[in-house]
């Protein structure tokens with residue numbers, strides 16, 4: 001499968017085209033809308049999330065609640081567009097027209113200056129509009145389709161917040177269904193109530209001082225068969241593909257699997273997962289410190305992957321910057337902004353990781369219809385059982 005997205009944050013809509021979704025997958029807008037709504041939640045977001053009510057309109061590839069194998073086309077409206085029709089319209093306006101809401105003071109930490117230099121744009125709004133994380137709405141919609149596919153084969157996903165600023169949540173000891181239930185009810189997507197209160201207080205404190213916060217989120221995927229991805233070629237290693245997908249999320253700066261960076265300070269005996277075998281269960285691991293991957297392939301244990309999000313770049317007490325017109329130092333332009341978007345980022349990460357897993361799943365069990373894929377999976381399961 002592959003997808004492309006288009007659309008600006010204050011333009012009329014976001015658009016995505018997904019190619020390669022098999023036929024006979026049940027798909028209704030609701031299964032996408034659930035993910036879009038999850039992405040909009042979370043303490044610390046700015047006023048924009050009160051304006052938007054993200055819902056997907058399926059405009060291709062689905063008929064009577066089922067995919068047909070044709071490309072899926074979907075759009076999500078920007079409700080905010082009504083306030084931006086002139087500023088973001090396709091019709092030319094005067095160079096000096098105030099209605100352009102031209103940006104000429106780049107924000108440190110955002111795409112403004114690099115994008116302006118690269119695309120030779122003197123209105124940095126032409127960079128901001130597409131570099132905004134609004135685009136992740138379309139990516140989550142695509143991920144939601146991938147989750148639907150995974151769900152057909154009993155593969156479940158969850159995400160939870162591990163850290164916001166210097167507040168760390170306790171690692172939850174619960175099933176994936178319980179984790180989903182508890183984090184859904186949490187304002188910052190944690191299972192740890194004590195940490196939740198401290199995280200909310202930290203976000204309030206950052207906001208009060210015109211500052212912002214980042215954090216760490218974890219995604220767990222269960223029910224994945226052994227052998228997705230491959231050791232034979234660099235670009236077929238599924239952990240590598242997931243890493244790329246995670247770091248491509250706006251403001252994500254790092255990724256780790258299982259023990260992750262901690263593995264660098266431990267001995268081999270404390271890091272690797274002993275191999276076990278039981279007649280009933282087949283091969284399994286005594287632990288899952290690898291986070292579900294060896295040799296770029298899934299081990300059959302849950303995928304456990306974390307991503308770190310830097311603090312939001314737009315500060316109400318801005319950092320020094322330089323005006324691109326006068327070349328004079330200036331404090332950076334202030335745009336309406338979030339204080340902390342880590343809980344939302346967890347949902348984005350869950351959906352982009354689900355996408356990569358679904359792609360690897362289809363590469364392994366490929367087929368044009370759900371029935372063909374199911375037959376291939378059953379056949380492979382038998383092979384693994386008899387190994």
Ligand SMILES: Cc1cc2nc3c(=O)[nH]c(=O)nc-3n(C[C@H](O)[C@H](O)[C@H](O)COP(=O)(O)O)c2cc1C
Pocket residue numbers: 046109110111131132133136249250251252310312313314336337338339341344345348
């Ligand atoms: C859910 C989410 C919401 C975000 N909201 C903002 C925001 O309100 N203001 C801002 O400056 N950056 C925000 N960001 C981060 C910027 O989009 C990101 O820093 C920017 O695109 C530059 O890319 P980079 O940080 O990956 O280098 C958000 C990111 C995510 C994932």
Ligand SMILES: C=C(O[C@@H]1CC(C(=O)O)=C[C@@H](OP(=O)(O)O)[C@H]1O)C(=O)O
Pocket residue numbers: 009046047048049052131132133134137250335336337338
């Ligand atoms: C719109 C979303 O996030 C936006 C991401 C974002 C940024 O710079 O990345 C800046 C803000 O945009 P605005 O200035 O319009 O409020 C966020 O609200 C969204 O997540 O749907």
